[in-house]
Amino acid sequence: MPLTGPQSVDRALDLLDAVAAAPGPVTAKALARTVGCSLSTAYHLLGPLTARGHLVRTPQGYALGPRIPGLQRSFQRHxxxxxxxxxxxxxxxxxxxxxxxxxxxxxxxxxxxxxxxxxxxxxxxxxxxxxxxxxxxxxxxxxxxxxxxxxxxxxxxxxxxxxxxxxxxxxxxxxxxxxxxxxxxxxxxxxxxxxxxxxxxxxxxxxxxxxxxxxxxxxxxxxxxxxxxxxxxxxxxxxxxxxxxxxx
Incomplete structure (x- = not known):
């Protein structure tokens, strides 16, 4: 059963952090192993992160997406x-x-x-x-x-x-x-x-x-x-x- 509520938010952020910490694109299987969740849960959470541009899916795996530079600029502006x-x-x-x-x-x-x-x-x-x-x-x-x-x-x-x-x-x-x-x-x-x-x-x-x-x-x-x-x-x-x- 997919995670819901605050637990799903925490896990989604764990996935985002794991991609950011990696030296290059990471497969969903490797991400699931890193954050300690099932592969189906990983895909369930990676979907919205990809749709919103926080991540991008490449042939080699998931990498940070085009939304990230905008967040950095907003952080600096704030x-x-x-x-x-x-x-x-x-x-x-x-x-x-x-x-x-x-x-x-x-x-x-x-x-x-x-x-x-x-x-x-x-x-x-x-x-x-x-x-x-x-x-x-x-x-x-x-x-x-x-x-x-x-x-x-x-x-x-x-x-x-x-x-x-x-x-x-x-x-x-x-x-x-x-x-x-x-x-x-x-x-x-x-x-x-x-x-x-x-x-x-x-x-x-x-x-x-x-x-x-x-x-x-x-x-x-x-x-x-x-x-x-x-x-x-x-x-x-x-x-x-x-x-x-x-x-x-």
């Missing part, structure tokens, strides 16, 4: 980004030689919204989507440092502070001290805390928000390169963030 943010990322990439990122905190979640890193760069540790390692990334620190303490504590309680490398901060008190340093110096740095091979540097955008959201710019690069270019990178990212200040 964030109400600073004017010019789309131009800032490639300029920052050219100025620093490091991949640049636009991230945001909203509604208790932190998201990597956009990046200059190619979609084919599977080695890059900071890909678009929800950020589950905010305590270990520069953009996470920059965003959390701007929040009121109760909101910050709620975020850490909800998402935890998993140890990712031997440099990851997992103590709440030590993390608070780290954020005090971020606020004092105006930027955040994570040296191998999320990925042992990478360092990232981030600055919160200095624009007033009335929706509780916080936005940030950041760059990431191999740690050895960062140690040689720290001052220049800091100046480039802080300068790019300052350029997004609203006029007047």
């Amino acid at each position: 964030l109400r980004p600073a004017p010019g943010i789309a131009d800032v990322l490639p300029r920052l990439r050219r100025a620093t030689g490091a991949e640049a990122y636009y991230t945001a905190y909203r509604g208790g979640l932190i998201t990597v919204v956009d990046t200059t890193a190619p979609v084919t760069d599977t080695a890059n540790p900071f890909t678009p989507g929800q950020e589950a390692r905010a305590h270990a990334t520069a953009h996470g620190k920059a965003l959390l440092a701007e929040l009121p303490r109760p909101a910050r504590r709620r975020y850490l309680a909800d998402h935890g502070m998993v140890r990712l490398t031997d440099r990851t901060i997992t103590s709440a008190d030590r993390f608070e001290a780290e954020l005090a340093t971020v606020r004092a110096q105006g930027f955040a740095v994570s040296v191998g805390e999320a990925d042992p091979a990478y360092t990232c540097l981030a600055v919160a955008l200095p624009q007033p928000r009335d929706d509780g959201a916080v936005h940030a710019l950041s760059v990431s690069l191999p740690t050895a390169d960062f140690r040689r270019r720290r001052l220049a990178l800091t100046a480039a990212v802080t300068g790019a963030a300052a350029a997004l200040l609203p006029a007047g």
Whole structure:
């Protein structure tokens, strides 16, 4: 018997997530196995997802459909980004030689919204989507440092502070001290805390928000390169963030 109600919604979203996580098209049989449902249930739920354009059926299997880019654009629009943010990322990439990122905190979640890193760069540790390692990334620190303490504590309680490398901060008190340093110096740095091979540097955008959201710019690069270019990178990212200040 096909799933109905909230259970069917959950399972349909599981299927969509499974397709998104796959390296290429996925057969219905493989999807059913991945999400733990019968093949008939998988087909029952894949039909509406395909009809609405969230998925497309190819000879090799199911892949993300033409509706997905529109959802991404709508998501970015709802964030109400600073004017010019789309131009800032490639300029920052050219100025620093490091991949640049636009991230945001909203509604208790932190998201990597956009990046200059190619979609084919599977080695890059900071890909678009929800950020589950905010305590270990520069953009996470920059965003959390701007929040009121109760909101910050709620975020850490909800998402935890998993140890990712031997440099990851997992103590709440030590993390608070780290954020005090971020606020004092105006930027955040994570040296191998999320990925042992990478360092990232981030600055919160200095624009007033009335929706509780916080936005940030950041760059990431191999740690050895960062140690040689720290001052220049800091100046480039802080300068790019300052350029997004609203006029007047």
